[in-house]
Amino acid sequence: MSKLFDQIKVGLDDSLEEKLQWLDPGYGSYRILKKSVDARQQPPEWVFRIETFSQGENPPPLNFPISKTTKTISDKPIIVGAGPAGLFAALRLIERGIPCTLLEQGSEATKRMKSIAAYWRYGTLHPLNNVCFGEGGAGLYSDGKLITRIKSPYIPYVLNRLVQFGAPEEIQYLSNPHVGSDKIRKVIPPLREFLKSHGCDLHFDTPVKKVLFQNGKTAGVLLENGKKLDGSKVVLATGHSSVSILEHLANDGVTLEGKSFALGLRIEHPQKEINQIQYKAYWDHPALGAANYRLAKHDKRTGIGVYSFCMCPGGYVISSGTDSEGIVSNGMSNYKRNSPFANAAIVVSVDHQSSFGKDIFGGISFRKELEKKAKKTVEAVGGNKQLPTQTVFNFLDQKNGNLLPSSTPSGCVPARLDQLLPSAIYQQLCKALDSFNRSMPGFISPHSQLLGVETRTSCPIRVTRHAETFQSLSHPGLYPTGEGAGYAGGITSAACDGVRVAEAIFETF
Secondary structure: OOEEEEEEEEEOOOOHHHHHHHHOOOOOEEEEEEEEEEOOOOOOEEEEEEEEEOOOOOOOOOOOOOOOOOOOOOOOOEEEOOOHHHHHHHHHHHHOOOOEEEEOOOOOHHHHHHHHHHHHHHOOOOOOOOOOOOOOHHHHHOOOEOOOOOOOOOHHHHHHHHHHOOOOHHHHOEOOOEOOHHHHHHHHHHHHHHHHHOOEEEEOOOOEEEEEEEOOEEEEEEEOOOOEEEOOOEEEOOOOOOHHHHHHHHHOOOOEEEOOEEEEEEEEEEHHHHHHHHHHHHOOOOOOOOOOOOOEEEOOOOOOEEEEEEEEOOEEEEEOOOOOOOOOEEEEEOOOOOOOEEEEEEEEEEOHHHHHOOOOOHHHHHHHHHHHHHHHHHHOOOOOOOEEEEEHHHHHHOOOOOOOOOOOOOOEEEOOHHHHOOHHHHHHHHHHHHHHHHHOOOOOOOOOEEEEEEOOOOOOEEEOEOOOOOOEOOOOOEEEOOHHHOOOOOHHHHHHHHHHHHHHHHHHO
């Protein structure tokens, strides 16, 4: 019979097994349910939640078996987009015994990676194969972070399936789980092959021009090549950067609404400095690895929030635009998080109602103009795919100056980011940096710099849907899903949303 032990504290150089022998003498085996580090006191300690098992008893496998429908499905659901939401919607449908069609405008991951490398090296941007578009979605070029603030019963299922397809087993119990950009790319091919061999008709390099409707109901999709696919159920999982499909939906009268979002810059420090701030005297202990942080400041008077987002310990700042007119910054880390730099987005909340009123596409236009302005700033000094950059000191002092070394594979060019940003955004960032420096003394550092612009934190539009059926409020059969529809904000939350939508479709059968 198993026993549960919570809040087990173990020193960095101590043995968990020895602690368990003291707590449960003669235990046979154990399973880690949660592992985190408590750095609030010195020295830091590991904190575990453990389930132990008697001699001869092994932990039961975590496999989350799924029952299948016994019906023959002729009206196959169509999924648009092979990011986390689309892939997990397809996976759940397949496991439920429902065949489906998955359409992705970009290429398979290997081909996509070559296009991204060409952009970072030469500045040649492929409009359908970039950091945001292609198999795996934007999550393929991130930290592979699986942290989420949502409360969903599908989180364990999503993590378990990622492990089955090759992710490290530890993501099921770490408090800050991450796969790493290098390892998550290895998870995608076996997931793809599983889908293809179990009833998913998967098509890459197949852009969808629009969703088709007949008498107010979903009837299928029209591809860019002119071909039509019939289907009464379309899962729209196009990601936070697919603007054209949103424009088509608006033209067809699908109910949309403007959504608040956030934008700003990405800050980069030497990882050593973040380790020293967080771990103090134990900053270089080999058991701890690269430290992270999460910061937030809320202005009670204005309601504006400034917060860190997509923090990448031991990571890289990357150029991640989706069209040739704009520059966008993002961050990623590999599994080992062994880059000498740490980076995170520092973004300011933008309230849709007070900023754009009834203009549903106001947020889209706002971010696009800022991205275009960033590109012109880069071109003005002879660049094309580099990121506009300014040291934190010069940003606060509003002056020019030399740049520091950076992790970005795209290169940096000097820019007056204090002038590039709207004045209100700039002022909020300055106040927030001062607040963050009080929370983490040393955060404002002579070795830190800012790179622009961080504009793709989430989609500024929501495709509204019913709370229980998950179908469009105006067009039944359309299932808005994931980040691009305004219902997620990361790999795990998008994947969970894809599962929820798949379950709603399963119920209709």
